[in-house]
């Protein structure tokens with residue numbers, strides 16, 4: 001019965017359910033809210049620092065604070081604009097592991113870290129990349145070459161077309177790994193995309 005309700009092969013209807021549409025709206029509202037908080041945090045923080053500290057001139061503190069605030073605003077507006085883009089489907093073409101180096105500014109030495117990249121070709125022929133680092137490689141392990149995937153920009157998460165061989169499913173709202181037997185996420189209680 002459960003299998004019939006949630007066939008594990010195919011795109012989920014959950015994304016279009018009234019409940020998820022409401023969750024997506026809330027998600028966007030909170031993204032906008034946090035954008036304002038962080039945009040104002042820096043100017044206010046540096047203003048206070050400028051007023052309280054004798055070492056930091058007030059005008060310099062304000063310039064730095066407003067500059068950082070605007071930078072945060074730009075990054076977040078860019079991200080929110082991305083959340084309004086249409087859903088796209090694609091196929092995993094390749095998975096690559098790369099060793100990267102990050103220079104430590106303090107002593108000039110460099111540190112290595114791993115980057116895990118999933119290359120996807122969309123139905124429109126565009127190339128997309130999922131880039132994960134170090135231990136945070138959930139999608140790299142979850143997706144295989146040949147898998148069909150759908151990207152949900154409003155939630156900034158991926159859905160796999162064929163979930164029939166999987167033991168786990170990732171929550172498309174909070175990204176927690178759940179058992180494939182769950183219908184709702186154990187952490188945020190939102191519907192899983194199956």
Ligand SMILES: [Zn+2]
Nearest residue numbers: 171174185188
């Ligand atoms: Zn969740």
